[in-house]
Amino acid sequence: MLPIARSIGWGAAKILRAYYRGEPMQDGSVRELNIQDKKDGPVTAADLAVNHYVxxxxxxxxxxxxxxxxxxxxxxxxxxxxxxxxxxxxxLDPLDGTRDFIDKTGEFAFHLALAYQGRPMLAIVACPELNKLYYATLGGGTFVETPDGAAKPMRVSDCEQIADLTVVVSRTHRDDRFNAMLKQIPCQNQLAVGSVGGKIAAIVDRRADVYISLSGKSAPKDWDMAAPELILTEAGGKFTHADGSPLRYNQGDVSQWGCLIASNGTCHEQLCTIASELLAEG
Structure with a gap:
């Protein structure tokens, strides 16, 4: 299954890059994004093309x-x-980080996960503009692959001092409640990266250590979290609800409500406790 999923991931990345860079269609016509504003955010022709392909x-x-x-x-x-x-x-998330795709930050990703009875077993996160494809299987570790087929194992940082941890954050999708939490947690180093897949890739690449998701009027969906979760945990990190419970997928409601915390694992329980206490206060 993994070779098939990796091949599909690279194919999806190629389609996204073609739309992102405005490459002409095979018949020479212009590749239009056809952006549609939906309730949960914009949808583009790139989303639909990759969704159909995959x-x-x-x-x-x-x-x-x-x-x-x-x-x-x-x-x-x-x-x-x-x-x-x-x-x-x-x-499947054909285009994670649609706003970053439209705004040309380059920080968008493709997600594909295979879940069994609600838990991820195999995962692909492709970052087209980085020319990287991350893959993981349960118990098999996390690897990053480049277009030439070379792959190397990935491991999260071993930073153990909570004050030294770097939190990866969004440029958008941040409400007052979340900003208030960010100001009160012990780790104040921040790195702005678009898309959930890009954020988890930053942790696996050791550029960051912590990611926090706090739902407001809406919440991230199964397809935002399933693949990144396994990529992180198989690289040695942890990804749970703030109460320590695991995420579950294909439960009917695809929204992942509440506070989710992903980290390199060294201070995970402490971060969960702090976040839970802050939420209880406010």
Whole structure:
């Protein structure tokens, strides 16, 4: 499964780069983004093109009897928010960081995870503008691959002093409640990176150590978190709710509500306790 998923990841990255860079279509016509503003954020032609490409490849390889497929497009097509009945579910985010894609920061990603009974078993996070594809399997570690096929194992930092940890944050998607929390936690070093996949890649690359997600009017979705979670945990990090409980996927409601904390693991429980206390106060 992993070679197929990696191949699909590189194919998806190629499509995203073509749209991002405005490369002409095969017939020479202009590649339009056709940005549509939706309730949970903008959707572009790049999202839809990658979604179609990946689902067609996965369904051709694995069929629809034993495997379910969950993405924003397949979720919206359902009449009610019920879990897919399959034990094995592919969870897809064709373009994580659409705003960064539109704003040309280069910090967007592609996510693909295979979950079994609600927990990720295999994950791909591709960062097209970095020419990197991160992959992980449960118990098999995390690796980063370059277009020439070279791969190397990845490991999070071993920084143990909570004050020295660097928090990776968004430039957007930050409300007053979240900003207040950031000001009160012990780690004040910050690095701005777009997309969840890009943030987790920064932790795996040892450029940062902590990522915090705090839902407000909306929340990140299964497809935002499933692949990055396994990429981080197989590189030695931790990714949980602030109460320490694990994330679960394909539960019907795809929103990951509450406070989620991802870290290099060294001060994870302490960070969870601090975040929980701050939320209880405010």
């Amino acid at each position: 689902l067609s490849k996965l369904e051709a390889a694995f069929g629809t009897e034993d495997f379910g497929y969950l993405s924003e497009e397949t979720y919206k097509a359902k009449a009610a928010p019920e879990p897919l009945p399959h034990g094995w579910v592919w969870i």
